[in-house]
Amino acid sequence: MNESLSENQQRERIPTEIYATADLAARSLADHIAALIRSRDAEGRPTVLGLATGSTPVRLYRQLIRLHREEHLSFKNVITFNLDEYYGLSRSHSESYWRFMQEQLFTHIDIRSGNIHLPDGTVSRGEVFSSCRKYEEQIVAAGGLDLQVLGIGRTGHIGFNEPGSTRDSRTRLVTLDQLTRRDAARDFLGEANVPRHAITMGVGTILSAKEIVLLAWGTGKAEVIARAVEDPANDSLPASFLQGHPRIRFLIDESAASLLTRRLHPWLVGPVEWTPSLTRHAVVWLAQKVGKPVLKLLDEDYSEHGMADLLTEKGPAYGLNIRIFNELQHTITGWPGGKPDADDAHRPERASPFPKRVVVLSPEPSHDVIGLGGTLRRLVEQGHDVSVIYLTSGNLAVPDEEAAMATDLVADVARTLDAASAPVDTFAVNVRMQLDRKTAVESDSLQVRKLKGLIRRGEARASMFACGLPVSRIRFLDLPFYEAGRYRQFSPGNADLTPLINLLRELTPNQIFATGRQDDPSAVTAVCFELIQEALRQLASDDWMASCRLWLYRGVDTPWNAADIDMAVPFSPRELTQKIQGIYQHKSQRSQTAFKSGHHELWQQAEHHNRTLAETFDRLGFANYEAIEAFQRWIP
Template identity: 45%
Template sequence: MPYVNATPTATFVPPTRTETQRERVPVRIFDNPAQMARAIAEHIANLIQQRRAEGRKAVLGLPTGSTPIGVYQELIRMHREEGLDFSNVVTFNLDEYYPMHPESLQSYHRFMRENLFDHLNIPPENIHIPRGDLLPEEIEAYCQAYEEEIRKAGGLDLVLLGIGRSGHIGFNEPGSGPETRTRLVVLDEITRKDAASDFFGEENVPRQAITMGIGTILDAREIILMATGEHKAPIVRQAVEEPPNRQVPASFLQTHPNATVYLDRAAAGELTREKTPWLVGEVVWDRQMAKRAVIWLSEKLGKAILKLEAADFYQHHLHSLVHAYPSVDALCLEIFEDLRQRIIYPHQLFKHQRVIVFSPHPDDDVISMGGMLDKLVANENQVTVAYMTNGSVAVFDADVRRYLRFVELSHEILGLEGEALARFRKSQQEILDFLARKQPGQVDLEVIQKLKAHIRYAEAVAAIEVMGLSAKHARFLDMPFYKTGTVRKDPIGEADIRIVLELLEELRPQHLFVAGDLSDPHGTHRMCYTAIGQALERYHQRHPREEWPLVWLYRGAWQEWEVHQADVFLPLSKADLDRKIEAIFKHESQKDRAMFPGAYDDREFWQRARDRNRGTAETLNRLGLPEFYAAEAFVTTYEMP
């Protein structure tokens, strides 16, 4: 049985002025995005009710994107279940692409209707969204009129903001200053890369947008900036801890008297008080916090853990840690042994157990835990790989044409003759005609969506065959939330949870492997994680006396567990890693040029897996632990965190 982390999360004393001394704007940190969304929604609800009591309208500035969706869903729930009245609300959206028709799939007009306005009782005349369908000569006057509408409404009471990886708020890109007002802007390269998945390719992303200016935002009586996910952590630190500057437009929020930054734990990860809290204040030195500090010091100095000396700790603000242990040698030996015991060799892994590997997309299993999957099979475990979504939206149209051409060329060998051949050719021509006139981002015909799903399914089976499994070990759950035909997905619903629960009931697993890298740009990993968590909670309620399955959280496609976070390290030889890469290569539709590789990593997925696994092993080696060719890392728990 592998080592299971039973150590509680490090206990911090309540944040003090000393601890937040590097933060130039108030910051609130939440354990997860759901808690953050509820807190913001409650704050907005209180503002609406306060303005109603005063006989005034509540004027809100609203963003789009994946980050505020949780807030919008909570506001909708309050309206439906608690009777929160929005009839006194006036809204001004921050931005819109240009050019952009309001009915386009990527339009922020459509986004706001589908995700908020269609579900609330805000009077239509109170809703304002910048128009992206103007003639060029109309834009300047329109932008001035938009500013005038805000003034006529009494100014913005509250602006809710996200933050781009470039540091933009709204579409105020690097170079924007606090004097700017609503205007037409040219989009930054990073912004266009981040939007590429919505437009099915960066080449389809508009190069301009109309945005509310930083000056307009700063005129609001209150500002909330929210961010989630590890990929936002570096820019959040710059916006919060560095002086205001035009290269990070969000940093100008520091000059506002009533601005607050709301973060989930992941997005706060690079803040000094989160990453190295001992540098800004007192901490409670439990083992987990001590491990973080010792690993940090070892890597900072380039010295193995067991070679660290007392002077190293004293020179790096770790006096209190030294005094919490009998000696530096005892401290370093304890941390070294803690890490060493987390290295689990294949023969130490469990055998003959029931295992479900949940894979959000049809390739996450081999990308993130291909080495572990290989060892689970070798240890004669009963492994089922559950592919939660069909991945169809990530298949290029050219792949559909290629497979149709294959069937056409092989119809005689396949015995496709007579009426069957005529039906195939008729359907083939309809598909080809549609693809020939298809617009970027247009939703595929249902038959094309199914063909693309089957391409992903066939690749998934080919990949697990490398590990010694077969089609009978694969389950394609085809969860409903994903089947919109677009990048934007529906919220997790009862049907999604029921599908996962039924699989748990059928297989009664002793181990679950779940994607824990929740920063994927599409949000699919996070939504799958949510569905599994809710299904597992119901499963526990139904079987309170049954031994709970051990949950293994894996990462790899979008990020990797840091050494201080991991509970288990699985060493991989060069042959192990080569076999894992071979399995990833079976996903041919995602090879060379994936549809949605993410904006912040140009490497192919097999390269990310290789580099991250090699990197984990190299880190362990630098700390003085045994040297491996590569290693996969996992976090284990009996409850979904």
């Protein structure tokens, strides 16, 4: 439910409504748009909408389609202008925004084709300026934008207005930021295939809209949302120019709101109820703010940083410090499956049963080893019955170049064998021919995707071997939603739930490790987590569920706050090296441009992630570990 303006929003320069889920936020905006359309229809006037593309507005478009089908909302008098389009892509290209809008909205409603407008990414370079000027004139001729829908990129871009865009910029050709291109790399099967330019409405064009609503989901957007809402406007963060617009709102989910002051440090903007969780967050924040270990915090530190009421209620500092230090210390364990025959009163996991049946659910191959490769090895070495389940094949993430090399290898091997290998040779040759003939517009054929899935399987087996897990303990579910879909456009259903439920009933785990709870709802990780959540809901009455604990792990893009951690598993330099070797086996996922662009590869990111968390615990006053993996207990 959205929140009204209040004291705890005093640092926010843009009205921001926080919803429990992205779907609730999208439904709210869809209802608002429906009311606007009906009001304009009653006045005999068209409604002019500015629309966005990407994964963020998909849920909004689904709600608009629902309103059209169930409540007979008509779009016949709606005129639309899209924010942007990749330059150089034909409208038939699988990643063109024209095609996206047709698939996600326009073909499902009764909008007139002549009322649809998108920038033309196919005009010659010499015609770009006049084409952009014409686009601006069309917006003015339609009466201006009544409502502009926006998403936001991790660079803070709105439309494709990258950092450095000016407040008064208009529709134009722009060069895409490297981070923007990296974020789109999976959609294009590699960063090298992502267009370097796009045509976008300018910031000034967007600000001329009568009303603006920006949508954002997932922890990946939390940092840029906090900066856009709370920092002063500046040209390094284009979304911040939205501050001061007379009718601007941000509609975000809880995950995207997680770094707003009212969520992260609520004691700085108003009175709070000092719950145990909030108290721990406040003390950890204070220790990091003043650069002291928890046990060295003084009463003055609390008072000078607006936390005198915490001392009054929970202090003095000496006793409070010891209590929080002990809470944090009790999260640290070298026994992630529980230590047998030990007092587990202050351990994050139970001593019994031992050994435990452990299930690691990995959305795609590599998520598992990146998030808990060290812990996984520790569980195996300590004698637990560990199974790693890959929910999807991961074939969408394999670049064509990797598949081409695999076909050549398969064909060479087949030709060294006897005539019985002819079908293998034929398969390899056929796939290679399909890859060679494939255009940028085409999606992978079933044979190509099969080969790419086999590549991921081989990498996963090699990775788990490096982590000490027998190949017999690995399973590949290849859930149908993934095989039938594309990134950001998945439609999971009962066909995906059934094999997951059956597998969990077969394995009856004592521990489940999963990821994706706070990710963008359209991401593979989040789609898989929703399926896991629903499967566990349906399994809730099974006897084994009563003794099953659920642990959440994260990838390298969402670092842990030490106060959020319920189990921290430290490991040695040797174990960190072994984890890196496990990640390194996922060769198809290694960025081919990493060193050229200064980016880190997956194994480097994971190493940095785990070392940084260990350094955080060190600064808080704990042992100086080499690396730490962290987990949060999840109670559905």
